[in-house]
Amino acid sequence: MKVVSILTASTLFVAGAAVAQDTAPPAADTQPATEAAEPAPATPAPESAATPAPVTDAEVDLFALAAKKVQDIAGDETLDQTAKQAAMATAVQETGLDPQRFNEIATAIQTDQALNERVQLAAAKHAQPTELAEPSPEPTEDPTEEPSPQMSE
Known part of the structure; x- marks a missing residue:
């Protein structure tokens, strides 16, 4: 559960950076004010906005x-918030995952228990190599060294 809390807090940083990158200036209104504007046709919201696409195993891993x-x-206490946001967005992109998709998954794991478990398993898998990298203390013997002769009396 600690992973979920950290991911949720971290997502806020990435979300801010992703929103800042995706913000586009509004289009200028080219229609004269004296003409009657026709109502815009109703367009359905993109499917991804309402229901995110299923999360693949590859996406869970990423x-x-x-x-x-x-x-x-x-x-990292040496970075200010702006630098952290930029670094987080870059880190997410370097994994091959779009920051927007990262945020969608982070939001989904808060309500989807099965997805949450999949992410935790993947996170544990990524944590294992660093834990196993520590050498275990074992006696070392040089196999090329000849045994010392014992004195017999």
Whole structure:
């Protein structure tokens, strides 16, 4: 559950950076004010806005990797908020996951228990290599060294 809390907090940073990158200036109104404007045709909202696409195993893996990087950046006390947001967005993109998709998945894991479990398993998988990398203390013997002769009396 700790992973979910950290991911949720980290998502806020990435969301801010992603929104800042995706913001476009509004289009200028070219229609004269004296003409009667026709009502715009109703267009359905994109499907992804209402219901995000199913999350693939590859996306779960990328999300877990990106979330780990985002978590590390969030804990970096040497960076200010602006630098953290930029670094987080870059870290997410470097994993191959779009920041918007990262945010969609982060939002979905808050309500989708099965997805949450998949992400936690993937996060544990990414955490394992660093834990296993520590050498275990074992006695070392040089196999080329000859045994020392014992004295017999």
